[in-house]
Amino acid sequence: MPTTLIITEKPDAALHVAEALSGKAKPKKMSVGDVPFFEVRVGEQRVLVCSALGHLYAVAAKGGEARSQYPVWDFAWKPKHLVERGQKRQERWIQSISKISREADQFINACDYDLEGSLIGYTILKYACEGADRKAQRMKFSTLTARELREAFAKVTPELDFALAHAGMCRHEVDWLYGINLSRALTQSALKASKRYSTLSTGRVQGPTLRFVVERERKIETFVPAPYWVLRAIVNVDGELIEAECEVERFNVKAEAEQTIGDCAGKMGVVEQLESRIYPVPPPTPFDLSVLQAEAYRHFGFAPRFALSIAERLYLDQLISYPRTSSQKLPPSIGYEEVLRGLSQTMVYRLHVTMLLLGTLVPHEGKKDDPAHPAIYPTGNIPKRSLDSPEHKIFDLVVRRFLATFSKTATRQSEKVTIKVGKHSFYLQGSRTLEKGWISPYSPYAKFEDKTLPPLEEGQQVAITEITLEAKYSQPPPRYNPSSLLKEMEEAEIGTKATRADIIETLYERGYVKGQRMSATPLAFRVSEILANYCPKVIDVTFTRELETKMEQIELGKETRERVVLETVDYLKPIIEGLKLKEDEIGTELTSTIREMKLVEITLSVPCPKCGGNLMVIRSKQSGKRFIGCSGKWKTNCAFTLPLPQFGALTLLDKRCPECGFQMVQVRSKGHRPMISCSNCYVNKQKISKIGEVAVKQPISK
């Protein structure tokens, strides 16, 4: 009996594929070791469905060079467990897939249909299934619903999407060449000068992205505000006091503002003109990934990577379509009506669906398109399990956005009343929604301010009760947040929809940025300055963008992976060799900043309650245990100490304890949720349990 092996990207997807193909019968769950796979019958065919665990292969140096050695130009694709630490599970997975593949004579890559999915399937088929890539086929789908999976299986393409897989390989190889050589150059320079190891990194996209943050920080740090004044008149209309704006939005000279107040003093206002405008507000376009991430940040404060991870979970639960898409289009083939009828099973969406089904279904599409996937849309399935809060929020956002895109245009009215006071004009502004249209289903996320003006007539006299003068100062540009930085990267055309969010997280992990309002740390300044001084081409957005274009050309079959990689090596070689020659200089520049950063990392922002000295995280040389101690120990013999958790990576948080005001700490350890605690409260609670009476909490200065 012919046997087909289908490889999916994640275990959940394997189950859905097996269930879809087995029809009403239940797929037979089997395993090789602890690696599960499914067996189903499709006509006369035996189909085995197993999954990857994301990437099982990665780029690595060809030889067995030391991890510190650079430059490195020779590379190969190797099993991930041989390249990265903590990948034991991946090793078992490769062995099991190899074993299962020996039973198959036909192969299908059913990983997510994009660059990464095509590459994951390709490398597994090529390396774990002994060259099965040459005879393998490709399943393409945008949702994991049974209907679409069955259709994708029936319409399987005769061969793999090699162009996409090669473009993916090229991207990994080029990024590896950049990352490994530049990061090692920085790390080794710092190590050589300071004799202490610190992980420093940069990369093809990371370097220019860091540059955005540093340049913004530089503008903020060197900003000098300029003064200006704003005038407002308080108008009395039949006893109602309304604020009117002056025709001059901002006065740059104080004397001119004061002159205007003098001109208006004691005068009545006269309604000179009434203007009204009715205008349409078209529905929003369907979600592509970056707009979904921006909305998730705006409404829920979710970082882009977190929003993507939630969306991927919903996709694996068959609730929404594939989220890594650039498309803002919804083709009729997704089955608008079927999706809407599915959504109507949920009470909160039912009324909106009923209204939509009364009319013609035409989505208000955006300009962006993606050949691989439509925009993100709900499948119409209702959750089979209870969604947690973030999942529910993203699901509701996607559903309401979908409903909004099919809804009618909203209509709003704006009103403007010009009031003449002497020779000066003041404006009353009002606005309101006339027809809600799409605002109705999208109401939790579409906020429009309604401000109705009282009825007025031209020529009517109104009393001016007060004219206020407010001094203001111009503000520096805002710091980036993860969402606005992602947008900047997208506009600069660097990175991909799949990688941008990860790059932003790396900036945090490396200590280059801090806070939701991303401020660049001294280390970020130093690394960015070093790159700008010693290898400016590396942080040049133009070159990075050109490389992106070439990689897109590979996807279209107009460029080859080999040529792009060779060009990259030719480009990088002189840069890296130049850095190697200046290791000492670079190391010296980095060392002092790293030392300062380390000191900041271990110094608490609250002072010692006993002597006012600096509190620091100290590790005992005798016991190896860490604790909070006072720097005054060496000057004033202050013996103040507090205990700390002994396991996991410790971070001092900006957050203060709500009970005692002491600085809180966070501990992260693998496989556990981050634990936030207050050492001061911990000690007090210990005292309470020991003494057996209510102790007064020791307050700490805030």
Added chain:
Amino acid sequence: MGDQCPLCERHRERSAELCEFHSIALANFENAYASWRNAYGSSFTKKEYFATLETLDGTGQAVKDMIQYLRKKGVER
């Protein structure tokens, strides 16, 4: 070859008083004084300029450092 900026540890050219970063802060600070005098009138003193900028949230930290530095040098008067 150069030396260290007196306000930070950044490199400065020997011919320059400050590093590039603080030179930008100084240039912004000096250029903006004219617009402040225009805004408040010619009686607006440098001392008031220093004191006001120091208290504003929007003033960059490098500019605030610069104010301290200039004050020590007696430029405020």
